[in-house]
Amino acid sequence: MHRFLRITVLLTGLFAAFSIYAAESQQSVPMTEDSLGPLVEQPIEFPHNRHAGDADKGGMQINCMYCHTYARRSAVAGIPPLQKCIGCHQSIESVRETPRIKKLFEYWEAKKAVPWKKVHDLPDFVRFNHERHIKRFIEQQNRPFQEVCGYCHGNVKEMTVARRSKGLTMGWCASCHQKDHTVVAEGGTPIGTQAYWYTFYKPEVEDASAGVLKAKGPNDCWRCHK
Amino acid sequence: MMDSGFDRRDFLKVMGWSGAAVALSGCGNTSIEDGKETLVSYVEAVDYQIPGVGVYYNSSCAQCDAGCSINGKVREGRVLKLEGNPASAINRGKMCGLGQAGVQHHYNPDRLREPLLRNGGSGETITWEKAYALISEKLKGVSGEEIAFLSGVVSGHLKVLLGNYLSSLGSKNHFVYEALAPGVVRAANKKAYGVEMPRYNISKAKVVLSFGADFLGAWVSPVHFSQQYAQFRKGVDGQRGVLIQVEPKMTLTGANADRWVPIRPGTEGILALGIINALGIATGDIAAAVKGYDKARVSKETGVPPGHIDKIAAILKLRSPSLVLAGGAAEGYAHGSQNAAAINLLNHVLGNVGKTVEASAAVPFPQMAPAKGNTAALKSLNDGLAEGKYKVLFNYAANPVFTAPGAMKFKDNMAKAGFKVAFAHYMDETALQADLVLPLESALEDWGTQVPEYMAEGAQINILQPLMENVHPNTRSIGDILLALLKQSRAEEYKNYEDFYAYLRSALVQNKAALGGHAMDEDAFWNETLTKGIIKLVGTTAALSGKAGISGLKLPAPAEIDEQYPLQLIPSVNISLRDGRHTNQPWLQESPDPLTTIVWDSWMEIHPKKAAELGIVEGDIVEITSRIGSIKTQAYLFPGIHPDAISVPIGQGHEAMGRYAKGYGVNPLKIMDAVFDRETGELAMHETRVKVSKTGQRVIVVKDESAAGAKQIREKIAGRVYTDNVDLTKEV
Numbered sequence: 001m002h003r004f005l006r007i008t009v010l011l012t013g014l015f016a017a018f019s020i021y022a023a024e025s026q027q028s029v030p031m032t033e034d035s036l037g038p039l040v041e042q043p044i045e046f047p048h049n050r051h052a053g054d055a056d057k058g059g060m061q062i063n064c065m066y067c068h069t070y071a072r073r074s075a076v077a078g079i080p081p082l083q084k085c086i087g088c089h090q091s092i093e094s095v096r097e098t099p100r101i102k103k104l105f106e107y108w109e110a111k112k113a114v115p116w117k118k119v120h121d122l123p124d125f126v127r128f129n130h131e132r133h134i135k136r137f138i139e140q141q142n143r144p145f146q147e148v149c150g151y152c153h154g155n156v157k158e159m160t161v162a163r164r165s166k167g168l169t170m171g172w173c174a175s176c177h178q179k180d181h182t183v184v185a186e187g188g189t190p191i192g193t194q195a196y197w198y199t200f201y202k203p204e205v206e207d208a209s210a211g212v213l214k215a216k217g218p219n220d221c222w223r224c225h226k
Numbered sequence: 227m228m229d230s231g232f233d234r235r236d237f238l239k240v241m242g243w244s245g246a247a248v249a250l251s252g253c254g255n256t257s258i259e260d261g262k263e264t265l266v267s268y269v270e271a272v273d274y275q276i277p278g279v280g281v282y283y284n285s286s287c288a289q290c291d292a293g294c295s296i297n298g299k300v301r302e303g304r305v306l307k308l309e310g311n312p313a314s315a316i317n318r319g320k321m322c323g324l325g326q327a328g329v330q331h332h333y334n335p336d337r338l339r340e341p342l343l344r345n346g347g348s349g350e351t352i353t354w355e356k357a358y359a360l361i362s363e364k365l366k367g368v369s370g371e372e373i374a375f376l377s378g379v380v381s382g383h384l385k386v387l388l389g390n391y392l393s394s395l396g397s398k399n400h401f402v403y404e405a406l407a408p409g410v411v412r413a414a415n416k417k418a419y420g421v422e423m424p425r426y427n428i429s430k431a432k433v434v435l436s437f438g439a440d441f442l443g444a445w446v447s448p449v450h451f452s453q454q455y456a457q458f459r460k461g462v463d464g465q466r467g468v469l470i471q472v473e474p475k476m477t478l479t480g481a482n483a484d485r486w487v488p489i490r491p492g493t494e495g496i497l498a499l500g501i502i503n504a505l506g507i508a509t510g511d512i513a514a515a516v517k518g519y520d521k522a523r524v525s526k527e528t529g530v531p532p533g534h535i536d537k538i539a540a541i542l543k544l545r546s547p548s549l550v551l552a553g554g555a556a557e558g559y560a561h562g563s564q565n566a567a568a569i570n571l572l573n574h575v576l577g578n579v580g581k582t583v584e585a586s587a588a589v590p591f592p593q594m595a596p597a598k599g600n601t602a603a604l605k606s607l608n609d610g611l612a613e614g615k616y617k618v619l620f621n622y623a624a625n626p627v628f629t630a631p632g633a634m635k636f637k638d639n640m641a642k643a644g645f646k647v648a649f650a651h652y653m654d655e656t657a658l659q660a661d662l663v664l665p666l667e668s669a670l671e672d673w674g675t676q677v678p679e680y681m682a683e684g685a686q687i688n689i690l691q692p693l694m695e696n697v698h699p700n701t702r703s704i705g706d707i708l709l710a711l712l713k714q715s716r717a718e719e720y721k722n723y724e725d726f727y728a729y730l731r732s733a734l735v736q737n738k739a740a741l742g743g744h745a746m747d748e749d750a751f752w753n754e755t756l757t758k759g760i761i762k763l764v765g766t767t768a769a770l771s772g773k774a775g776i777s778g779l780k781l782p783a784p785a786e787i788d789e790q791y792p793l794q795l796i797p798s799v800n801i802s803l804r805d806g807r808h809t810n811q812p813w814l815q816e817s818p819d820p821l822t823t824i825v826w827d828s829w830m831e832i833h834p835k836k837a838a839e840l841g842i843v844e845g846d847i848v849e850i851t852s853r854i855g856s857i858k859t860q861a862y863l864f865p866g867i868h869p870d871a872i873s874v875p876i877g878q879g880h881e882a883m884g885r886y887a888k889g890y891g892v893n894p895l896k897i898m899d900a901v902f903d904r905e906t907g908e909l910a911m912h913e914t915r916v917k918v919s920k921t922g923q924r925v926i927v928v929k930d931e932s933a934a935g936a937k938q939i940r941e942k943i944a945g946r947v948y949t950d951n952v953d954l955t956k957e958v
């Protein structure tokens with residue numbers, strides 16, 4: 001009897017445990033190109049479209065990296081210091097009295113940081129490096145910055161507050177790393193003054209006669225899981 | 227009560243499974259916190275600060291007095307990790323575990339944050355202004371003789387400032403107390419070599435014979451010696467160096483030795499003379515004096531088999547130069563000076579002086595050289611306190627209430643001082659007895675200069691600079707405090723120095739020509755100094771002047787076994803905890819003792835043979851009783867100890883200090899007799915006799931080693947095999 005009770009309790013426990021796991025895992029993001037994240041409410045509804053959008057849509061066409069200045073220098077992109085916002089806005093009289101800008105100046109005068117909420121986040125065991133991607137695609141290959149940032153962040157220039165629009169799962173990352181990307185010379189070198197291979201392997205030469213070399217992104221576990 | 231059959235064990239199983247499930251789901255997307263976690267940006271950007279990118283600053287380690295130079299990684303304004311600075315000749319880019327734990331000192335949750343004034347049994351938070359005013363008030367009408375300042379080793383500009391402060395008070399009572407400094411060896415070296423601390427060239431020696439000098443663990447400059455040791459093992463002329471360690475309790479160095487020779491505690495000097503005799507190369511009065519130390523007698527008195535003595539002598543003769551070291555285990559006796567002198571004599575006889583024992587360089591500013599001291603200073607302070615001589619007592623970087631031997635009754639005597647000021651990082655045992663406690667910045671927040679006692683090559687001044695802003699805004703630099711106190715009486719003289727930084731900068735910049743910066747302007751020199759973290763100097767080298775003398779060298783016969791207290795207590799030095807000032811750094815508690823692998827506790831090492839005699843097995847809680855008192859701890863059977871001795875590590879047994887220190891283990895110094903070296907007056911650390919009895923309780927010893935590992939170590943210890951059939955030259 002006691003034994004039976006024990007086993008029942010254990011089984012119940014196991015079942016409960018599995019249900020917790022199953023319930024959690026249902027949330028896993030499908031590996032599709034586009035996968036909308038939650039709508040995140042921010043302390044100030046920052047209009048990305050106004051700042052970075054195209055001129056014909058009323059945008060200022062500001063380079064992403066003008067504000068997200070750490071992205072090309074560090075693993076993390078960072079959020080611009082408040083000082084940066086104020087730097088421009090103190091001399092833009094036309095919008096000075098709008099509710100959002102008033103709120104911005106309130107933070108500034110109190111010397112308090114704006115408590116932005118994270119929109120793009122990866123698990124702690126993944127090390128994504130902004131700098132590497134920017135070097136690879138913007139600096140070395142001269143692709144348009146909005147396209148490059150957009151690989152992962154979506155079409156931010158048409159958003160107000162940013163919203164995650166890609167899966168950012170491992171499968172999603174790998175789907176891009178498995179693609180053949182054009183490289184400048186054999187072996188991924190020389191690009192600028194820096195020489196490195198993109199993978200452990202020599203890039204597959206596709207249509208070498210046309211002088212087009214292609215290589216896949218790094219595929220070693222430790223690139224991201226340090 | 228009905229037995230439902232669902233006991234604690236089953237309950238835990240269920241809990242375990244659910245826990246695992248939660249953990250598993252944690253691996254999924256739930257660790258992603260978009261929309262939840264706040265991203266805080268800077269309000270204003272800070273120069274040179276890029277989130278995610280580290281910047282590196284050079285500074286100096288202050289965890290012990292070896293004076294290693296460090297390089298700290300700082301990210302987002304927080305220091306994260308320390309490494310050694312490769313430019314320093316002392317540590318060449320390396321650090322020890324104790325040094326690594328420096329960040330845990332810095333971020334320690336138990337650090338003092340506000341000045342505290344005693345109010346009955348508790349401390350009341352006061353302002354710095356009030357604290358300074360109070361000191362000035364208490365010093366009014368007190369003569370210089372009635373003021374005492376107790377400190378650990380101080381050097382560099384802090385020492386100068388402290389000297390000036392004391393002279394402004396008209397006091398000469400600066401007591402420098404380092405509980406574990408090699409006080410006796412320094413005095414013996416001074417006689418034998420003319421300097422207190424020569425440069426030991428371990429890397430040039432072909433044989434090192436060390437009498438209890440744990441130079442790989444905790445002796446003088448362990449990181450430096452470890453690197454020398456690596457070279458020594460690679461060998462000179464292709465001959466791998468041979469290390470012989472003679473000591474009653476195996477240290478880390480002993481465990482690395484080719485031959486570990488257990489010796490009856492206190493007879494190290496006799497063995498040294500016995501080896502001189504066996505060498506047969508001494509002449510004159512030395513030869514005459516050692517004549518009596520024939521093999522049979524020496525072997526009988528020291529417990530070292532005659533064959534061992536022969537072999538040690540043979541290998542010393544065969545391979546030259548060698549190096550003989552006198553360390554902590556040899557000096558801790560009433561005749562410690564004699565022991566050390568006999569051991570140093572061996573270096574003279576072997577012709578090592580000038581080859582492996584060399585003159586060391588000194589910084590050409592003698593006022594900055596370290597103020598050194600050992601337990602003799604503590605004794606004289608303690609005597610003064612007992613007589614009620616001191617009205618005001620300052621304490622900095624020492625914790626005598628914890629480290630003074632129980633027989634001194636330091637705590638009671640300290641209470642006789644009228645007003646006690648402690649400059650402290652933690653509320654340690656001594657701070658707890660003070661009337662005013664002033665919180666200090668950590669070494670990673672402070673400015674300063676260090677002049678290490680043991681110089682590796684040339685001379686150097688180490689720079690201490692803040693790696694980050696204060697974790698606790700109301701802590702202050704000891705330099706700033708002394709400067710503020712100095713200004714109370716000499717405001718005019720020091721008015722140009724707003725703070726200690728200004729003092730330091732102007733003192734160094736004014737002397738830039740002598741510090742290698744004659745071609746630079748002031749800013750360039752200063753920036754370069756801070757960038758490098760070290761000022762290298764040619765240094766002045768005092769030639770070795772001592773000579774081989776045997777006059778006055780008299781070694782007592784080995785002590786008789788005391789019937790009532792038959793065992794010798796060896797308070798051993800743990801490589802992480804040292805004198806206990808860092809016990810509140812949990813990494814150090816957690817890193818296993820290298821020989822026993824025990825963590826977070828004290829233990830008593832006892833030889834298995836002795837344990838069998840007393841019916842003790844591992845984990846027995848035993849009571850160790852001396853004339854002074856008794857302590858209780860767990861027994862650990864250890865073949866690396868002489869059967870006539872037991873050993874308990876120093877550093878545990880705190881009654882205060884913080885959450886990681888208080889209440890762990892026991893303090894062997896509490897039951898220590900106050901016996902002093904006859905010549906130097908330093909405390910004889912190994913002169914306490916004890917008896918051991920079982921209490922009947924038993925625990926499981928928490929340690930890393932497995933039963934198999936322990937067996938292996940036991941088999942490796944050659945000292946256990948008392949045989950003459952060992953040829954050291956063939957073994958290595």
Ligand code: SF4
Pocket residue numbers: 287288289290291292293294317320321322323324325326447448449
């Ligand atoms: S030996 Fe001393 S100074 Fe050197 S790293 Fe270790 S604790 Fe720091």
